[in-house]
Amino acid sequence: MSITRFEENRLHQVESKWKIIGNRGLFAGIMAFIVVWSLFPVYWMANNSLKGRLEQFSSIPTFYPHAPTLENYHRLFQEMGFLGTIGNSAMVAFVSSVLAVAFGSLAAYALSRYQFKGKQVLLAWILLTRIFPPVAFVIPLYSIMGNVGLLNTRIALILAYIVFNLPFAIWMLIGFFSEIPIEIEHSAQVDGASPFQVFRQIVLPLVAPGLAATAIFSFVMSWNEFMYAMIFIQSPDLVTVPVALSGLVTEYLVLWGPMSAGGILSTIPILVFVIFLQDYLIKGLTLGAVKG
Amino acid sequence: MKRIWQKKHWWALVLVGAMLLAACGQPAAPAPAPAPASPPAQESENNDADQPGVASIAIAARAGAMADALKAVAAQYTQETGIDVQVNDMPYDNLKETIVLDVRNNSGAYDLVMMDDPWMPEFGQANLLANLDDYFTEGVDPDFVPTTINLSREPYGTGSLYALPLIGNVQMFFYREDLIEKYDLTPPENWDDVLAIAEVITREEPDTFGYALRGQRGNPIVSNYMPLFWAYGGRVLDENGVPQVNSEAGVKAMETYMKLKDLGPVGVEAFDSDQIATALTQGQAAMLVAWPSWVAMVDNEEDSLVAGKVAFAAVPGQVNESAAMIGNWLLGVPRTSSKIEAAVDFMKWVTSAEVQKEMAMIGGGVPTRRSVYQDPELIEKYRHYPAQLEALERSVARPRTPYWSQIEDVWGMYLSQILAGQVEIQEGLDRANEEIKNMLP
């Protein structure tokens, strides 16, 4: 690492001062663009969550709440029991994404390392389930869940989410696994490690960024899924965040305030999850050392 | 690298364990609860005789103020009887999906369902609902407004009872009384008057448009256009069940509708109820057709810049007398419910005069009984009640056909195309009529 920095410093010294200033300006400009582009709608949501209805629709939009109110948040917690709802979503999303990544990494490893009968069929089938529009699944899946008595349980949602996250997780992880040079595994096998040991102790740590990215995607998908959550769950105590938020689109009005507040609040748990997994994304593979 | 992995791994395990524990502590499915185990069993001992074994009933409801009111009174019902009432509220389309899936798969998840009245012929013909005649051997209380009970029967008005009317909505005409006075106008009697007034207000009053229509594709534009269609003498289906949406009346109504669009705010092609409500309450539009449940908001100073300035009247006529569109929410029992009796008991209770009054006081109920509309305390709170009762008594229902959802969707798409200028009026209506014709058996 120290050599890298040294090299870089020398390169920098060669560049002219003006170029550096120009680059800095450009850099700051791009940075500002990315931040504004990503955050403005979120800011607008937060802004609305602190306004009353009249101000939300004033003819000249107000860029910060002139008459700030916590009424919208209050309403979510007091009247809608939003905390319990967030708990339901967290539970379903966490369990299903952990399992999807676990099952997915196993399957992806096998698919990327071994040749076996029916492999092409399996790969195609996995992709096909992702391509089908979810609407096509609703009726048959509902009747399966009904027949095994899983309607109105979290298990039904967790199962459905694992199945819909798996194709994605598998395809994504196949990509990451195939970047790992197979020689590393061979040498471990020569040392007497079982295939499972090789997978667990050598391969998995190498694809940590891929696992983290996959887990984030699965979590986000499960957290925000609406259709199955709406149809499989009946009792109000089990409802997830998107379903609870959909109840704010009432027959006559969209309750914009609580809706915005709910959007902001429901993002916090995912944000925590993402920050938690960021270390993996940043650490990166240690492959370079091996290859070099 | 490895150490970090293991540390995090350990954390993940702890988290999963905690969540699983939490899950076990709270049984996911509300089991059919054997009577001795259910907590309210002791206090409701006296009710056990007439409600053996029923610990809870589940209701599928349309999300919004009415579901909130339903939840509020349901808590009271639980206190009185010990029966837990679970209200699950959902958006419009999902409610219909849920009911159909529930009954078709015999899951019996719901004991009561809220239904938009145009679904009734479809649900009745498909035999999704329990016949309630046996529970009302002495007939239905004559206090209910007859037009609302007609909706609850299948076939319309004459058949067996399949539901009770819960929310007695009927479209009304909202207009800014203060502006009518300011410009020395008289409240409109027909749609020509509306056009004339809208022109004056759009021209004279700064930042205010004459009329706001609800032009979003599908159900919104159809329910908003139909009062005009009827007023000009249109009929969706003739005596032989043949669609007539491209009749001369349909064309004339659409011509007026297009003129109204030009006298409204920009962008009405994407307006739904929320946007027209905003236009009215922000003082941006002077007239519109809407449901009475908004009145609470129109007069609420926190939400509205025009509190106290809006008047409510019957929807204007034209060739025909004023024809207010009825749009009730009915409460029915799915055929697959295992607790039909308990469900009917709750249904009778929740549509009783006292409870309707309570729901109206909370702000989510729209009564379906005459006596509630005439209640002095309520009239004081809701100044439009007398006008609303009159509108409800004279209201007209949308066509009673099991194919209404499809007709509405197709018609709504073409109306929206015309409104957005994608096709000419006659051509668009012809196509709509053709497609509706193909759709009917």
Add this chain to the structure above:
Amino acid sequence: MTWIFLTPTVVLFLLLTVYPLFYAAYTSFFRVDYILDQSTFVGIQNYQRIIRDMNFWNAVKNTLIFVVSAVLFELVLGTAFAIFFNKEMKYRKLFRTIVLIPMLLPPITVALTWKMMYAYDQGVLNYLLEVIGLGRIEWLSSTTWALTAIIITDIWQWTPFVFLMVLASLQAIPESLYQSARVSGATSWQCFRYITLPLLKPTLTLALLLRTIDTFRVFDKMYVLTGGGPGNATETITFYIYRYGFRYFHTGYAAAGSIIMVIMVCGVSFLYIRRAFRTANAK
């Protein structure tokens, strides 16, 4: 040994996807009224009717416009953001999280917030346009802009997806490659063109495939923002299928629509599916 790795996945797929997929394929040959519980065998009539329906082809056109433009912008922006934030910089973790946020928000709230921002009179976007001297735009109510507005929303929400995939994959490129390239005098552009891009190719292919599949299924944004309107300007294939499946409960017709859509997706993404399969079979 292979079976240990595959068992959980295969069991779940056998239990939960085989029946639905065959059910869809099977019912597509029936005229079904799910509410009335009636079904009659009609052979390929459903397919014939769909192919003759002008509205279906309009939905196909809208979907293709949507898929091509949304996916293209998402790939370009996502890759650019990832490369930008792959450098050492202060608060890198914070900035990466910021870029990810749009993807984390609940779709219904996202769609509704944009709907509010797009409002003609009270919307903040038109206000800003006016402040900088441009005219207001009928974002959602004109047939020319509505689809564009929805595409912008989708790009905003899903660029982070590509960003995250590319970022994860950039981590796998050994720093030593760049070092040696720089020592031999390569410019940043050359580094990008001859090192980064080729190594990102599998990831970009996969991102392209997954985003194509997902944008093909887009539904919630149209549903919330425009209801498919004005007219039929924002009706997509999934919306069309949804109308038949859940508004009319003609589930056979809807299933036929789904099958046609699956065939189209496979057709459109045939090349990258083949490439993805090759990656999977590399070892």
